[in-house]
Amino acid sequence: MTTEPAIRPDAAGLASPEWGGFDMARTRGRGWPDVRRSFTTAVRLGWQMEANWTDPVLFFIYSVAKPLASALILVVMLDVISGGAKPEYRAFVVVGSALWSFVLSGVSGLAWMILDDRERYRMLKYIYVSPSDFLAVVFGRGVARIGVGAMGAAITLAIGVVFLNVPFDVSRIDWPILVTVMTLGVGSILAIALLLAAICMQTRQESWSYPEAAAGALFLVSGVVFPLSVLPLPVQALGLLTPLTWWVEGVRLALFPGGLTAIGGPGSLFTELTGTAGPGAAMIVLVLLATGAMATLGALAVFRASDRRAKDRGLLDQTTGS
Amino acid sequence: MSLPAREPARPPGAARRTNAAPGRNAFVYRPTASPQEAAIWTQRQVALTNLRTVAGRAYPRVTGLLREKSWIFFEILLPFLSTSAFVFVYRALEAPPQYIGFVVLGGAMTAFWLNVIWMMAQQLWWEKSQGNLELYFAAPMNIMAVLFGMAFGGFVMSSSRAAAVLVIATTVYGVTFAIDQWALLIGVFLLTLAALYGLGMVLASLFLMWGREAWHLTQLLVEPVYFVSGLNFPVGRLGVLGSIAISILPLAVGLDAMRQLAFADAAYPIGTPSPAVEALILVAMTVVFLVLARWTLVTLERRARQEGRLSVRWQ
Numbered sequence: 001m002t003t004e005p006a007i008r009p010d011a012a013g014l015a016s017p018e019w020g021g022f023d024m025a026r027t028r029g030r031g032w033p034d035v036r037r038s039f040t041t042a043v044r045l046g047w048q049m050e051a052n053w054t055d056p057v058l059f060f061i062y063s064v065a066k067p068l069a070s071a072l073i074l075v076v077m078l079d080v081i082s083g084g085a086k087p088e089y090r091a092f093v094v095v096g097s098a099l100w101s102f103v104l105s106g107v108s109g110l111a112w113m114i115l116d117d118r119e120r121y122r123m124l125k126y127i128y129v130s131p132s133d134f135l136a137v138v139f140g141r142g143v144a145r146i147g148v149g150a151m152g153a154a155i156t157l158a159i160g161v162v163f164l165n166v167p168f169d170v171s172r173i174d175w176p177i178l179v180t181v182m183t184l185g186v187g188s189i190l191a192i193a194l195l196l197a198a199i200c201m202q203t204r205q206e207s208w209s210y211p212e213a214a215a216g217a218l219f220l221v222s223g224v225v226f227p228l229s230v231l232p233l234p235v236q237a238l239g240l241l242t243p244l245t246w247w248v249e250g251v252r253l254a255l256f257p258g259g260l261t262a263i264g265g266p267g268s269l270f271t272e273l274t275g276t277a278g279p280g281a282a283m284i285v286l287v288l289l290a291t292g293a294m295a296t297l298g299a300l301a302v303f304r305a306s307d308r309r310a311k312d313r314g315l316l317d318q319t320t321g322s
Numbered sequence: 323m324s325l326p327a328r329e330p331a332r333p334p335g336a337a338r339r340t341n342a343a344p345g346r347n348a349f350v351y352r353p354t355a356s357p358q359e360a361a362i363w364t365q366r367q368v369a370l371t372n373l374r375t376v377a378g379r380a381y382p383r384v385t386g387l388l389r390e391k392s393w394i395f396f397e398i399l400l401p402f403l404s405t406s407a408f409v410f411v412y413r414a415l416e417a418p419p420q421y422i423g424f425v426v427l428g429g430a431m432t433a434f435w436l437n438v439i440w441m442m443a444q445q446l447w448w449e450k451s452q453g454n455l456e457l458y459f460a461a462p463m464n465i466m467a468v469l470f471g472m473a474f475g476g477f478v479m480s481s482s483r484a485a486a487v488l489v490i491a492t493t494v495y496g497v498t499f500a501i502d503q504w505a506l507l508i509g510v511f512l513l514t515l516a517a518l519y520g521l522g523m524v525l526a527s528l529f530l531m532w533g534r535e536a537w538h539l540t541q542l543l544v545e546p547v548y549f550v551s552g553l554n555f556p557v558g559r560l561g562v563l564g565s566i567a568i569s570i571l572p573l574a575v576g577l578d579a580m581r582q583l584a585f586a587d588a589a590y591p592i593g594t595p596s597p598a599v600e601a602l603i604l605v606a607m608t609v610v611f612l613v614l615a616r617w618t619l620v621t622l623e624r625r626a627r628q629e630g631r632l633s634v635r636w637q
Contacts, residue, residue, distance in 0.1 A: 053534040062542050069545035073554055074411065080555045081415040089415075120451060209396045216403035225407065226414040 029131060038132035042140025046113070050144045060151075067101035067152040068159060074225055075164055087167055092260045094160035095252055096224040098153040103189055103218065103244060105149025108211035109142035110193035111200045115207055118319065125317040134307070142193055146186070167256075174254040177281050181250030181288060188243035188292035191299040192218075198299070198306035204320040218244055223262025228269070236269040243291035250284040363462075372467040379471025383441070383479045397433065397479075398486045405429025405487060408554045409495050420588035421555070423497040424581055426488065428553040431580075433483040434518055435573050437476045439543045442522030445472055447529045447536040456633050465619060469526055473519035500587040506597055507583040513604035514576025520611030521572055527618035530626055533634065551577060558593035568594060572607050575600050 017023050051059050074093040078086065118124040127137055160166040196214055200207045221231070221239035228236045228245070239245050240263070249263050264270045264278030271277060279287070310316050354360040363371075386393065408425045449455040458468055491497070501507055529536040550567040551557060551574035557564040558578070567574035579600035581588075595603070626632045 053538060062538055065542055066545045069549040073545070073549045076549075076559060077408070077411055077555050078415065080559055081412065081417045081421070086415075093411075209400060213396050213400050213403070216400055216407075220403055220407050220410070226410045230410050230414045 034131065035133045035136045038136040039140040041132075042137040043143045046109075046141035046144030047147065049116075049141075050148055063148050063152050064155045066104075067098055067149075067156045070100070071097040071156050071160060071164075075160075087165065088256075088260050090164060091160075091166045091168070091256050092252070092262070093225045094157065094164060094166050095255060096248055096262075098156035098160070099248055099251055100215075100219060100224050101149045101152040101156065102146065102186070103149075103192075104212075104215050105145040105152070106142065106186070106189040107193045107196055107215050109145030109149075110138055110190070110197040111207070111211045112145075113138055113141040114197050114200045118201075118316065122317075122319060128316050135303070138194070138197060139190065142190065146189070172257055174257060174281070177250060177285070178254035180285055181247055181254060184285070184288045184292050185243070185247030185250070188247060188288070188295050191292065191296040192244075194303050195295075195299040198303040201306045201310045201315060218242060221245070222248060224248055227260070227262045227265055229265050229267040229271075233269050240270065241291060243288055243295050246279075246284050246288040246291060249279065250281070250288060253281060253284060368464075371462060372464050375461075375463040375467035376471040376474060379468050380475035380478070381471075383472070383475025387479050387482060394482075397483045398490070401429050401432045401436070401483065401487045402490060404432070405491050406494075409491070418588075419496075419498070420585045422495055423499065423585055423588075424556070425554045426491040426495060426497050427581060427584060428548075428577060429491060430484040430488040431514075431573065431577055432548070432553065433480045433487060434477075434515060435547065436544070437480040437483075438518050438522035439525070439540050441476050441479075442469075442472055442519060443525030443529055443543070444536055444540045446526050447532060450530075450632065451635050453633075453635065459623070459632060465623065466523075466616060469523045469615065469619070472526070473522065476522075477515055477519060499584050501584055502586045503583055503597070506601065507580060510576060510579045510583065510597060510601050510604065513601055513608060514572055514580070517572035517576070517604050517607040517611060520608050520615060523615035524611050524618055527615055527622050530619070530622050531629075531631060533631075547571065547573065550574065553577065556581065556594070561593075564594070568600070568603070572604060572611075575603050575607070579604075 054062070071094050074097055075090060078090055078093060082089070114124065117127060128134055161168040192214070196211050200210060203210070221228075221235055222242055222244040223239060228239050231239065245263065249261065252259055252262070261278035264276065270279065388394075405425055405428075408429070409422050412421045412425060446455060449458065458465060532539070548554075550560065550563060551571055552560060552564060552567070553573075556578070557567060557574050560567065564574070568578060569575075578594050579597040582594075582597050594600070
């Protein structure tokens with residue numbers, strides 16, 4: 001029979017310092033390295049929770065099927081009406097629906113992290129009282145879902161180009177614009193996702209559908225699969241205030257220069273206000289930066305307020321039977 | 323051998339129970355000589371217990387219809403928003419007005435499909451996660467009665483959502499229906515629901531075995547099924563894929579028949595059967611799914627018991 005050693009090797013780091021006193025730094029944490037470690041651990045955990053429920057082939061099919069089916073619905077609708085006579089509109093809907101899988105996965109990722117850990121696994125309170133930075137853990141867990149969404153988006157775009165005759169030329173891609181708008185856009189998605197996570201922290205069992213409801217509302221006003229000009233003017237104004245509208249427009253501009261615009265065009269509020277047919281790259285980046293910054297600041301403020309209220313009302317360990 | 327019925331001992335001072343006493347019914351009180359005799363139920367008791375199970379399982383869904391106000395908001399809002407998005411796609415394409423009607427009808431039917439996959443297919447997995455499933459199996463009732471109760475409650479719940487989406491979207495987007503055969507339309511609608519909930523019962527039985535994959539696979543049954551069912555366009559446009567969908571998916575065949583009947587004046591693509599034939603397909607689907615649900619439930623319950631999966635949570 002073997003006996004367990006008094007001090008396990010992996011616990012050595014938890015012992016007193018060599019000089020025998022109390023290390024105050026341990027209670028304060030190590031700042032950025034701790035945040036980074038919490039984040040990477042959360043990313044790893046999130047990825048395993050997302051991906052290890054099945055074999056890689058089924059996981060790949062699962063990740064791609066949703067965005068691809070969404071794109072195919074639109075492509076068939078387009079073909080039914082135009083008979084394939086509008087190839088530029090096909091590129092428009094394929095890019096829009098591919099990008100939307102980012103939004104769906106990002107927005108639901110953070111909100112469902114809160115609900116999963118509070119309602120299903122009942123671990124949220126333990127995560128909260130651990131030395132990890134709570135926000136870093138929330139973002140880390142959400143990154144895994146965004147990764148799944150990114151994979152779905154990339155495959156949908158590839159299938160659109162290869163099988164659906166989406167006119168695409170790699171040499172025409174405006175890489176600086178693409179990188180800039182993708183960075184700002186993903187930041188905006190995370191901000192909206194954080195806002196929903198903050199709301200879900202306060203709400204009860206029906207919260208599982210909140211991310212989808214929010215994404216559905218944004219889908220309608222962001223010019224994802226149809227130009228904003230078909231919407232009533234007040235709804236167009238709402239759409240212009242959303243960073244996602246500018247993100248999708250920026251990516252379209254970078255991938256298909258000279259293609260259809262969702263923001264401008266005849267009958268659009270944008271053209272009425274500015275007198276131009278559509279926004280240029282500089283305007284897209286600037287407006288995306290401004291609306292994204294507003295969304296981020298607002299989301300952080302709401303999350304902090306929600307965090308305080310959750311602690312005050314004991315919401316971190318409530319389970320509502322959902 | 324029949325055992326003599328005997329009144330069990332009463333606590334001193336307690337009133338004698340009579341046939342009119344509260345609780346005196348086939349379920350909770352029957353004088354028997356032994357526990358063994360009490361366990362032998364009459365056909366009437368079994369039938370009444372199962373009916374009561376159906377009513378009991380349907381109750382929270384029917385009551386929840388009005389009790390949880392935010393559910394009403396979100397379950398109407400969600401299908402309405404996605405329906406609106408597709409309406410605007412057709413408007414951007416300057417499609418004929420009937421196509422907007424196709425989208426509205428499809429949007430209303432999504433309420434039923436979402437209910438079938440989230441609140442039928444996934445329900446037993448959900449109950450397992452909450453620790454209720456073992457109670458279901460320990461209770462003296464047929465688990466098929468639970469599934470019927472879930473289906474009936476879900477049908478009532480979703481009908482209100484679908485009706486709301488249909489009325490709101492029809493009003494907002496100015497959809498005009500042209501119906502010649504009301505009886506057939508209503509019949510097809512009811513058959514579609516019967517087949518849909520039958521499929522939901524089959525899936526619920528299958529998901530009894532699964533852990534987290536049930537959650538993920540449920541998500542997989544949304545957009546891909548919408549696509550192959552022709553939710554926003556005539557399914558005949560999908561060619562062979564549409565034909566396969568019509569032969570296995572109640573949503574596809576039901577929607578196609580309802581569109582042909584609700585928009586009788588629309589130019590409809592050829593290639594799909596007539597509504598009468600599609601009604602027969604739905605009858606066949608209903609029978610097959612109910613029999614299949616019974617078989618899968620018994621088979622997979624036995625297997626789940628053998629593998630100890632009925633009470634495994636968070637897997």
